[in-house]
Amino acid sequence: MRTLSRVVRTPLGLAAVILLALVLLTAVFAPILWGPQAAAIDTDAILAPPSAEHPIGTDGLGRDILLRVLVATRLSIVLALMATAVAVTVGLILGVAPYLLGRAGRGVTWFVSVAVAFPGLLLALFFAVIFGVGWVGATWAIGLAGAPSFARLCQTLIAGIASRDFVAAARVGGVGRTRVLFRHILPNVGEPLIVNATIGAGGALLAFAGLSFIGLGVQPPEYDWGRLMMEGLSGIYINPLAALAPGIAVVIAGLAFNLTGEAAARTLGLGTTAVVAKLAAIQPRRAKRVPAAAVQGTDAAPAADTVLEVRDLRVAFPGADGPIEPVRGVSFSMRRGQIVGIVGESGSGKSLTALAIAQLIEHPGVVDAERLAFLGEDLLAGDTAARRKLLGTSLALVFQDPMTSFNPTRKMGAQLAEASRHHHGLTKKQAHARAVDRLEAVHISEAARRAGQYPHEFSGGMRQRAMIGAGLMGTPSLIIADEPTTALDVTVQKRILELLMSIRDETGTAILLISHDVSVVAEVCDRVLVMYAGRIVEDLAADRLAEARHPYTRALLAAVPDMSTDVRRPLATVPGRPVDPAHVPAGCAFAARCPLADARCRTADPELVAVPGGEVACWHAGEALPVAVDEPALDLEEVLR
Incomplete structure (x- = not known):
């Protein structure tokens, strides 16, 4: 109803809705009011010209053509809607199949792409021959002909929503694909699908009239507009209105459906076409295996309180010239109650590392590792109900954009309660009470009232705290916070960080904090991992950051202004550009930007080696950086002028 009210507020929308309402009212009441008169045969008025009694004349049996056009509205509209229902149903099945079937659904995507390439009318004629003459066969023919375009739109919309953070959060919560589809994806694509179904009804109406016109649709004694056009064609030179009137009716009804759909699309900001890109099917190479004892920074036998163990993690995607590895051999481990930070520039592989740990890398991406274990469970062993429950109850993921972290069509309380109902067997009332309690735990005031609100009614900081509360619905052993303060102001940022630290202190939860802010x-944090070009280049204690040995880490630290920074001078920056993951140079990836780089750096890639206080991958670790020539101080008065 809200969508309809928004549509009728525009001149185009109001005119379209009025026109559609008149067509539908005619379809409902015309057979009741004029059905008997339209079927009455008058041999004294055969092929009568237009007159006051018969405004557009009569047919070969003396029946009033105008009344027959009005009465035919019902059958024409009903058949068009039935064909649209077939197209939507079949299209929806084909549209959701790739998501539900995963890699096995690629064949469905290819089939839809091929089917869309054929003209709809050609497909309709093809199916009409198969199903036979009559309105039943024509309904299936037009419905199946319209299904591929609807399926393609559905696939595109589902793919877009499936990549949103709230869907990833539901999957991290252990919710199965089917439940995610019906609870989180389809409600968010419903409006554009309905709009395009409305437009499709207009096309189905025209197609049905065409099939009836050539004798493949409605058969006597029934009649629709296409049948009336065919009957009127024989006397078009004597009484043109006999053929034109049903044609005009088809145009008016088709415009009513199309304009209503277009008005809704404009009001909602939607397009009426969609494009689906084919996924490359290149299988990246497997990661090179190394003995466990040789992996730097990782114990061969993990400690009893180890929460996360990552050894030689690699993430690869197909590329035009071969596999691209934005994450190349990352290794680290985390213990209970430990806060580990990952820092680096955009594109360094921080978020992909987190997504790989949370099992959110989809095909065509490939995750490989010598070992990737969470609470002792091998995450690469395959998708099982036990593993989904483990992730849903013991792993929490906090995304960087609070606005996309929740499903906009569901209330906050219901979203938080979903994981508890799914994994803990709580009733709806119990899960809701738990959700309210968790909102209170993350310091959201009036939690009971807030639980009944939608995400857009929360501020950015409240949404981020609610996302943390969603992770606390279970008993998380690990919270992955992927730049949780990026979109927030400094005061809210401080509260979020304090909240994470208080959770660690109270529950012993390990936290993996990803940030570009050193x-x-x-x-x-207790430990800091510095990433560059998909690798960890330095691992050190947070309280020893000032003693960083890698030139990249020192450059990041130098770029952070403090109270002693001379405001008259330009801010320090890391020179050059980050490495393109598709074209990682030989040797040290940072060599092109490093003031200490020599020929060895450009040919041999250094491994992580132990140093006092941590590990570093650099041939010149700890060496003094060359003193830069001082840039002239800025004259602030001159700048302001």
């Missing part, structure tokens, strides 16, 4: 990581 100062944030230094404030809250």
